[in-house]
Amino acid sequence: MSLVVMKFGGTSVGSIERIKNVAKIIAKKKDQGHxxxxxxxxxxxxxxxxxxxLKEIDKDYDLREYDALVSTGESASCPLVAQALISMGYKAVSLSGIQIGLETDHAHSKARIMKIDGARIKKELADGKICIVAGFQGYNPVTNDIATLGRGGSDTSAVAIAAAIKADVCEIYTDVDGIYTGDPRIVRKAKKLDKISYDEMLELASLGAKVLQSRSVEFGMNYNVDIMVLSSLEDKPGTLVTKEDDEMEQVVVRGVASDKNQAKITIKSVPDRPGIAATIFSRLAKEAINVDVIIQNVSTEGNTDLSFTVSKTDLSRSLTVCRETAKEIGAKEVLADEDIAKVSIVGVGMRSHAGVAAKMFEVLAANSINIQMITTSEIKVSCVVDEKFAELAVRVLHEAFVED
Amino acid sequence: MSLVVMKFGGTSVGSIERIKNVAKIIAKKKDQGHxxxxxxxxxxxxxxxxxxxLKEIDKDYDLREYDALVSTGESASCPLVAQALISMGYKAVSLSGIQIGLETDHAHSKARIMKIDGARIKKELADGKICIVAGFQGYNPVTNDIATLGRGGSDTSAVAIAAAIKADVCEIYTDVDGIYTGDPRIVRKAKKLDKISYDEMLELASLGAKVLQSRSVEFGMNYNVDIMVLSSLEDKPGTLVTKEDDEMEQVVVRGVASDKNQAKITIKSVPDRPGIAATIFSRLAKEAINVDVIIQNVSTEGNTDLSFTVSKTDLSRSLTVCRETAKEIGAKEVLADEDIAKVSIVGVGMRSHAGVAAKMFEVLAANSINIQMITTSEIKVSCVVDEKFAELAVRVLHEAFVED
Known part of the structure; x- marks a missing residue:
């Protein structure tokens, strides 16, 4: 017997029929003795x-009231799931974020989990009950107000709850059946992975493989929670996201991903003085804009060109900041390019295998794909290419690194 | 400046347009300095x-889950009202039953209020905020579970909150503009009352004038809260429900009401022994069936006929209980009559005016309306008549007692 946390998304509980189906999956797990x-x-x-x-009243709404309002969505679905189980003869109880003591910080609409008091859950489990906990919501213990974790935050709360009650595994049920070596819609030979390390999953999640929310993976890594990604539609094995083991190191590239939600900004003729780059990027940070790949050209005549990528959704705000700053520091002009994509290979095996980046560049070059920008980490190489080459790049990289 | 509690029902907040209208009514009150x-x-x-x-899952649902589910209705409407006020430039905050510390007993789906901690509301008021509190919901402090007060319970929570924070008045906004001397759909000359005593309102509420929930009036009486019934559609004076004063005693009959949701049960040839009536009525009480008018005929040959009324909705359950009991005690048969109505006159002035009941019987007799049963209290006389005479009876009684 083990302690299992199961997480279901909105589609899985999207109708009473689906709720009854979810109840069957849960009941089966309980019947197995967990x-x-x-x-x-x-x-x-x-x-x-x-x-x-809310937007019908005001597009610029109050975030505290937003949290109070949207949290009612989960507060309503959980009693329905509990009822479906009770009607099948199981003991079940729905619980809200406040009831399980999920404490957050003050950041309404995108709060961070500070602490979870597992006492109520443990009491209900000891009474033989299945607990149906509202994901995505918690409360600020200082103000006693409801706070939500931001969209997709129910993955994070599931993993955090698993950590708090020391569950053996956190099962995330989705509309896909696991993590693949590449997007199956692009790569015909993409294979489902049996397991993947937290680090690899984090790189893939941030690169556009949107199966798991990054924060949930970070939580899993920090608290050593095994996360299983499964299908809620079919009963078959999923992908386990877990800590790295020796076997994983044998594989150089775990997966290939692409991200088209990127735009490139270039600031031309930036004076090459200490502190200039810091000025630009600290102003972007103040606007909560995440900058990804950065390259700075070799300086000529005391000036340099600075390029970096941001997500497409942040582009117009970024340009406003950059144009103001360019004027102040005496840069020549600010250019934007939305027609780019980031293509990446990820794998913990890269640490112990040399020449991976070089091979990636060769493969792209052999297919006449020009590389505009490059960025690397210990377990990842990313190249920014023309958007129209994104699918081709993924396919040839998958063939070269995964299929061989 | 005074402290005002304003209560709005579901129709008043039934759409975003109506919510904006309610926000204007609230803002006007705030602008007056309250x-x-x-x-x-x-x-x-x-x-x-x-x-x-919930019923799609199971008609026989769990009451704890029912409470957790239906309480989300108010938890969603209050942030929308708060947002509408914030967007108009006011400081406002939505609060749930848990947040205001509205403690209830264990009776899920029809919980009773045990205590209200007014601290959070007072703190927000001190910060200059308008508080938008979810009616109808509280929590059980022992289990930390949400409990609802039963349908219509938001009137009761409004008055209870007014009592807890010592508000000067509790304004109940409805789709009618006050309490009338008779149902205006039946009595053309029905007049709106400026004020009415708690006792009179309680009698009228329990007699089918469904403007205010009885429990809210009891709360008002017990904690001396002035309740003003007003229209949310038109800006005009309503009716004040308040404690009795000398002036009220001058009026013999405050209002005339009828109730068609009544059925009569007659148990024939009941052995006239001590304890027999107690047996019957205690069994009905155990089934939570409220018995209203009771008459027992003069005994003949050691047997008597016993008649009483119950609400139509309780009739079939009542008959089951009565037939079982009749068999046990050796009564002859159990008859039911659904075609009855109860017609009543109410007024605190009756205490000091003699002959009111006699005049009522004369008026009914003069109009050939046969009286089947009679019951009286200090401030009320009720007659059970054939249902088809209900409107006629109300009209002639209104003419005789109110219009003259």
């Missing part, structure tokens, strides 16, 4: 409906 | 939608 804690999202469409009502 | 606490119901239709989802 203690079961479930976290559920709002019924699909419900969160958008609530936000729609 | 401290304002609002309690709101769920948007009309929302509670039924949620219960519908």
């Amino acid at each position: 203690d079961v804690v479930v976290t559920s999202s709002a019924m699909s469409g419900e969160t958008d409906r609530l936000i729609g009502l | 401290d304002v606490v609002v309690t709101s119901s769920a948007m009309s239709g929302e509670t039924d939608r949620l219960i519908g989802l």
Whole structure:
């Protein structure tokens, strides 16, 4: 017998029929003799409906009231899941973020989890009950106000709850059946992975493989929670996200990913003085804009060109900041390019295998794909290329690194 | 400056347009210099939608989960009202039953209020904020579970909150503009009352004038809270429900009411022994069936006929109980009559005016309306008549007692 946390997204509980199906999956787990804690999202469409009502009043809404409003989505779906189990003859109880003592900071609409008091969950489990916990929501213990973790935050709360109650595994049920070596819609020969390390998953998640929210993986890594990604539609093995082992090091590239939600900004003729780059990037940081790949050309005549990427959604705000700053520091002009994509290979095996980056450049060159920018980490190499080459790049890299 | 509690029902917050209208009514009150606490119901239709989802799973649902589910209706409407005020430039904050410390007993779906901690509301008022409090919901401090007060319970929570924070008045906004001397749909000359005593209102509420929930009036009486019934559609004076004063005693009959939701049960040839009536009525009480008018005929040959009324909705359960009991005690048969109505006149002035009941019987007799049963209290006389005479009886009694 083990202690299992199961997480279901909005689509899985999107109708009463689906809720009954989810209840069967949960009941089966309980029948196998496990203690079961479930976290559920709002019924699909419900969160958008609530936000729609709020925006009808005011597009520039108050974040505290936003949290109080949207948290009702999960607070409504969980009693329905609990009822479905009770009607099947199981003991079940729905619990809100406040009830399980999920404490957050003050950042309404994107709060961070500070602490989870597992006492209530443990009491209910000891009574033989299945706990159905509202994902995505907690409360600020200082103000006693509800706070939500931001969209997708129910993955994070599931893993955090698993950590708090020392669950053996956190199962994330989704509409895909696991993590693949590449996007199956692009790469025909993409294979499902049995397991993947936290580090690799983090790189893939941030690179556009949107199966798991990055913060949930960080939580899993920090608290050593095994995360299993599974299908809620089919009963078959998923992918385990877990800590790195020796076997994993044998594989150089675990997966290939692409991200088209990128835009490149170039500031021309920036005076090459100490502190200039810091000025630009600290102003972007103040606007909460994440900068990804950065390259600075070799200086000529005391001036240099500075290029970096931001997400497409942040582009217009970034340009405003950059144009103001360019004027102040005496840079020549600011250019934007939205037609780019970032293509990446990820694998912990890179640490012990040389020449991986070189091989990547060769493969791209052999297919006439020009590399605009490069960035690397210990377990990842990313290249920015023309957007129209994104799928081709993924395919040839998958062939060269994964299929061989 | 005074402290005002304003209560809005589901119809008043049934759409974003109506929520904006309610916000204007609230803002006007605030502009007059008052401290304002609002309690709101769920948007009309929302509670039924949620219960519908639950019944789709199981008609025989769990009451704890029912409470967790339906309480989300108010938890969603209050942030929308708060946002509408914030967008108009006011400081406002939505609060749940847990947040204001509204403690209840264990009776899920029809919980009773045990205590309200007014601290959070007072703190927010001191910060200049308008508080938008979810009506109808509280929590059980022992289990830390959400409990609802039963349908219509938002009137009660409004008055209870007004009592807890010592508000000067509790304004109940409805789709009618006050309490009338008779149902205006039946009595053309019905007049709106400026004020009415708690006792009179309680009699009228329990007699089918469904403007205010009885429990809210009891709360008002027990804690001496002035309750003003007002229209949320038109800006005009309403009716004040308040403690009796000398002036009120001058009026013999405050209002005339009828109640068609009544059925008569007659148990024939009941052995006339001590304890027999107690047996019957204690068994009905155990089934939570409220018995209203009771008459027992003069005994003949050691047997008597026993008649009483129950609400139509309780009739079939009552008959089951009565037939079982009749068999045990050796009564002859059990008859039911659904075609009855109770017609009543109410007024605190009756205490000091003789002959009121006699005049009522004369008026009914003069109009050939046969009286089947009679019951009286200090401030009320009720007659059970054939249902088809209900409207006629109300009209002639209104003419005789109110219009003259």
